[in-house]
Amino acid sequence: MKKYPDEAFLPVLIADDAIFHCRVEVKKLKIGYLSMKRALFLENVSFLNTTFTQETSFDKATFKSNFSILLSTFEHKATFSSAVFNGAVSFEKSAFNEIFTCNGAIFEKAPSFVSVQFGGLVFLQHVKVKETTGIFNLDFAKFESTVRIFDFKCYGISMNNAVNYSMIAFDKVGEEKCSLQSMSLDNMINLGQININWNTRNVQQMIHNGSGDNHSKAAQFALIKENYHLIGQYDWEDQAFLAHMRCKKKAAVEDHRYGLAFGYSVIDIIGRYGLNPSRVAWAMLVTVIAYVFLYLTLFLITSDKPFGILLMDSIINSFFAFIGLGYSPLLVISETYLLLCLITTESIIGYFLLSYFLVALVRRTLR
Secondary structure, three states: OEEEOOEEEEEEEEOOOOEEOOOEEEEOEEEEEEEOOOOEEOOOEEEEOOEEOOOEEOOOOEEOOOEEEEOOEEOOOEEOOOOEEOOOEEOOOOEEOOOEEOOOOEEOOOOEOOOOEEOOOEEOOOOEEOOOOOEEEOOOOEEOOOEEOOOOEOOEEEOOOOEEOOEEEOOEOOEOOOOOOEEEOOOOEEOOEEEOOOOOOOHHHHHHHOOOOHHHHHHHHHHHHHHHHHHOOHHHHHHHHHHHHHHHHHHHHHOOOHHHHHHHHHHHHHHOOOOOHHHHHHHHHHHHHHHHHHHHHHHHHHOOOOHHHHHHHHHHHHHHHHOOOOOOOOOOOOOOHHHHHHHHHHHHHHHHHHHHHHHHHHHHHHO
């Protein structure tokens, strides 16, 4: 080894097809080219404060026990393709300055990439985590280039407090295999894009299965909504916004803000928070018809006019009141306090529904 102040330098380390029966511990070492393809490690393997200055490869290596690379830096390409990890795996607080490849790797337990910085492309294709409820942990990670997560067989993935500067792609044309059931994006900062199909990946259920309370889930759905708006997937944006608002309603109930929760419920039932103008139109029609029957009942009690005249007057009066014009000028009965109360309440509801309908229609049309 060539000595440097406070560190050692190993220019080349090649141990392809080697079998290690003892523990492997490397600390404060600077390694050049490293190749351990198809190597078998029977005991724990750990690298601490290690700098890999050239290409590093553990392709098809097998780790029978724990494996950890902590506080280390990979200055060039690092590959772990088709590697098998039978124990706990951790890359915490390490940095991959160029390409990181883990295609086809098999993990007995979900690995931890907490606080890892990815400076280049990241390939997590055909990865399999055998742990039944394992969470692939990328909390506090930093992604500066494209991340490809295709055919990813794991229960869940966590990117809490992560920062994305580029694109995280979960989807590939013609590829529908993905067993992800849980996703957590709490406090994530997305300055790039997240390419994930809302429908085929069932993103709504994935986030509900993830960590965090309803306040947190509302924020996660808001992040996904803004992401879909950015990439032009407006139908998925609507679905994410609807999930966001419903989480806010649940959060209001948990905070004992029942009035706010009731208001959320009303605008959800009537028009799905402005996403469904046709639903608002049906609510308008139901309101007019309901008040027609209320007016007709009142008129039959207070007047002896023919039924046909009273029915027609009820219909006209309901439309007049709904659009805010007060009672019908053709009214054939005298005004009563109860009639004025009915007209006032219908006018208030009418103003609200008309405004709601126009907002929903304009949003749907001009977006």
